[in-house]
Amino acid sequence: xxxxxxxxxxxxxxxxxxxxxxxxxxxxxxxxxxxxxxxxxxxxxxxxxxxxxxxxxxxxxxxxxxxxxxxxxxxxxxxxxxxxxxxxxxxxxxxxxxxxxxxxxxxxxxxxxxxxxxxxxxxxxxxxxxxxxxxxxxxxxxxxxxxxxxxxxxxxxxxxxxxxxxxxxxxxxxxxxxxxxxxxxxxxxxxxxxxxxxxxxxxxxxxxxxxxxxxxxxxxxxxxxxxxxxxxxxxxxxxxxxxxxxxxxxxxxxxxxxxxxxxxxxxxxxxxxxxxxxxxxxxxxxxxxxxxxxxxxxxxxxxxxxxxxxxxxxxxxxxxxxxxxxxxxxxxxxxxxxxxxxxxxxxxxxxxxxxxxxxxxxxxxxxxxxxxxxxxxxxxxxxxxxxxxxxxx
Numbered sequence: 181x182x183x184x185x186x187x188x189x190x191x192x193x194x195x196x197x198x199x200x201x202x203x204x205x206x207x208x209x210x211x212x213x214x215x216x217x218x219x220x221x222x223x224x225x226x227x228x229x230x231x232x233x234x235x236x237x238x239x240x241x242x243x244x245x246x247x248x249x250x251x252x253x254x255x256x257x258x259x260x261x262x263x264x265x266x267x268x269x270x271x272x273x274x275x276x277x278x279x280x281x282x283x284x285x286x287x288x289x290x291x292x293x294x295x296x297x298x299x300x301x302x303x304x305x306x307x308x309x310x311x312x313x314x315x316x317x318x319x320x321x322x323x324x325x326x327x328x329x330x331x332x333x334x335x336x337x338x339x340x341x342x343x344x345x346x347x348x349x350x351x352x353x354x355x356x357x358x359x360x361x362x363x364x365x366x367x368x369x370x371x372x373x374x375x376x377x378x379x380x381x382x383x384x385x386x387x388x389x390x391x392x393x394x395x396x397x398x399x400x401x402x403x404x405x406x407x408x409x410x411x412x413x414x415x416x417x418x419x420x421x422x423x424x425x426x427x428x429x430x431x432x433x434x435x436x437x438x439x440x441x442x443x444x445x446x447x448x449x450x451x452x453x454x455x456x457x458x459x460x461x462x463x464x465x466x467x468x469x470x471x472x473x474x475x476x477x478x479x480x481x482x483x484x485x486x487x488x489x490x491x492x493x494x495x496x497x498x499x500x501x502x503x504x505x506x507x508x509x510x511x512x513x514x515x516x517x518x519x520x521x522x523x524x525x526x527x528x529x530x531x532x533x534x535x536x537x538x539x540x541x542x543x544x545x546x547x548x549x550x551x552x553x554x555x556x557x558x559x560x561x562x563x564x565x566x567x568x569x570x571x572x573x
Contacts, residue, residue, distance in 0.1 A: 183208035183537050183549040186223075187556065188231050190333060191238065191356045194348050196455040200236030200260060202356065203228065204537040208549030221552070222250045230557050233564060238261050238288065243267055244278055257284035260306060265291040269298050277304070288334070292323060307354065311335040312343060320350050341365075358536075360455045363497045375496055378447050379428050379506065381405075385440050385447075386508045392431050395439060408446045408570075415569035437481035442465075444488060449571050451495050458573055460563050461535070462491040463570075467559035468531045472547070473524065482513060486524050487531060488515055 186192055188201035203223055224247060228237050238260045245251065248262070261280070267273065277287060281304075286308035289298050293315070302308060310320050312335050321330040330351035335502055338344050338357035341364045384390070388566060399406050406427055413424045413433065416463070424430050436493060445466075449459055473483035492503035501518050516524035527562030533541040534556060542552065 184553055185534075185537075185542060185549065186227060186231065186553055187537055188560070189356065189537070190360075190457050192360065192457070194353050194355070196360065196457070197236065199354065200238055201233060202238040202262075204240075206224060206537075206539050209398060209543050222248055222254070223267055225253050227557070234258065236286075237371075238262055239269065239289065240264065243273070243432050246273065246386045251280065252283065254285075256280060258348075259285050261285055262290040262309065263287055263298065263301070263466050265293065265296070265298075267298060269301050274301075276302075294323060305332065307332055307334050309336050309356070311336045312347065313337045318354055320347065330447075341367055343455070346548050360458050361461060361491065361494050363493045363499070366497065375451060378450050378503070379496070379503075382444060382447050383507050388508065392436055392439075395436070395443070396427055396431050399431075399443070404450075405443065405446060408449075409443065412442065412446065412566070414568045441481050441484050441488075444485065445570055448488070448495055450487045454495055458491060458494055459571055460567055462495070463563040464556075464559045465490055465528075465531050465535070467562050468534070468555055469524075469527055470528070471555040471558060472527050472552075476523065479537060482510070483524070484529075485509070486516055486528055490528060490532070 184205060186203070186205045188203055190198045191200050193199050205223060223237075223239060223302060228239075228534055231237070236258050237255075239254075240262045241251075249263075279286075286306035287301075287304075288309055289296070289301060289305050290309045291314075292298070292308045292310050308323070310323060310333060313436070315323070320333055320335060323333075331353040333352050333355055333392050333483070334354040335343075335347040336356045337350045338355045338359045339349060340359055340362055343357070344355055344359045373519060381402070382425070385395065400407065407425070409430055410424060413430055414420065424433060434442060445463070449460065451459075466484040467487070470484040471485035473486075489504060489507070489509075490500075492498075493500040500566060504514050504517050507514075512522060513523045513524065520529050530542060530545045530552075533539075533545075534552065536572070540566075
C-alpha cells in the first residue's frame with residue numbers, strides 16, 4: 181500500500197442527510213496543513229470504494245489531473261470533480277469537462293469567490309462551494325447570480341450550529357464542516373428526559389462492580405435494548421451458524437467487556453435526534469482508537485470507549501467534562517478524554533487530526549503511515565457494516 185494519508189469528510193443536506201463525502205488525501209509526511217492538499221496522484225478506485233461506498237466522492241483535481249487518462253478509471257457516475265480557484269476555464273478545459281460529463285461525472289467549483297474567473301462554468305456546475313470564513317459579509321446566493329438557485333451552493337467550513345442556521349436561512353441546502361460534531365448550546369444545561377435515561381443506563385453499565393447477572397437483569401428490563409442487542413448479534417455482521425435467542429446466550433457469547441461496549445453503542449444510538457453521521461463518527465473513532473492502542477497492549481474495550489465517548493459532548497449538547505464526569509470509568513480514561521493526556525490521549529488527538537485532515541499533526545506522531553491508513557479504512561468499513569443493524573429503527 182502506498183504511503184498515503186486519506187480521509188473522508190461528509191457533505192450534508194439541510195435534513196442532515198449525507199449526500200457524499202469529500203475525499204482528502206496527501207502524500208504521507210505532507211507538511212501542508214490545508215486538508216485540500218493537492219496530491220498529484222489520482223485516488224485509487226479500490227480505496228475510493230472502501231472509503232465512500234455507493235455515495236458520491238467529491239475529489240479535488242488540478243488542471244493536470246483533469247486531463248489525466250486515469251481519471252476514466254474512477255467510478256465517474258459517483259464522482260464529483262472539484263475544480264480549484266486557479267483553474268483557467270479555457271476552451272480545452274470546457275471540452276474536457278464535456279467529455280467527462282458524458283461519462284457520468286459531475287463537477288463542482290471549489291472556493292468560489294466574487295468576480296471568480298470560473299463564473300462562465302456556474303450554469304454547468306452541479307455544485308458551487310463557498311468558504312463562509314472567507315465571505316463573511318457576502319450573501320451567498322448573490323455570488324452565483326439570480327439565474328442559479330441557492331440549492332446548488334455548498335457552504336464550507338460550517339463549524340457551528342449557528343453558522344448552519346444562518347446559511348440555511350439564506351436558502352443554502354448543502355453544508356460541509358464540523359458543525360454536526362459540535363454541541364448545540366441552549367439556555368439550559370439540563371438533559372432532556374430521553375437523554376437523561378440513556379446516561380443513567382450508560383453510567384450503570386460502566387460500573388466496575390457490575391457482573392454478568394447484573395447486566396442481564398438491566399437488559400431484560402429494557403425491551404428496546406434487548407431487541408436491538410439480539411437483532412445486532414443476529415445480523416450478517418456476525419454470520420453466526422445458529423441464532424442467538426436469549427439475553428443470557430448473548431451475554432455469554434460477547435463476554436463482559438465487549439458487552440459493555442456494545443450496549444453503550446446501542447444506548448447512544450437511541451439519541452435519534454442527532455445526525456446519523458455523528459454516530460458513525462463515534463464508531464469510526466472508537467474502532468480506530470481500538471486498532472491503534474491494541475498493538476500497544478491497551479484494553480480493547482477501554483480503547484473503543486475512548487473514541488466512542490469523545491463524541492458525548494455533541495450527542496448530549498453538554499461540555500465533554502460534564503458529560504464524562506458522572507461515568508464510573510477510570511480516571512485515566514477521563515483524563516485522556518478531557519485533557520488528551522497520556523498514551524490514550526495522544527492516540528485520540530491523532531485520530532481527531534486524521535479526521536480533520538491535519539496531516540502535519542498526524543505526521544508528528546511518528547506512526548507508520550501504512551498502519552494508520554489500514555486502521556482508518558478498517559474503521560470506516562467496519563462502521564458501515566454495523567451501522568445498519570445498530571442505527572436502524
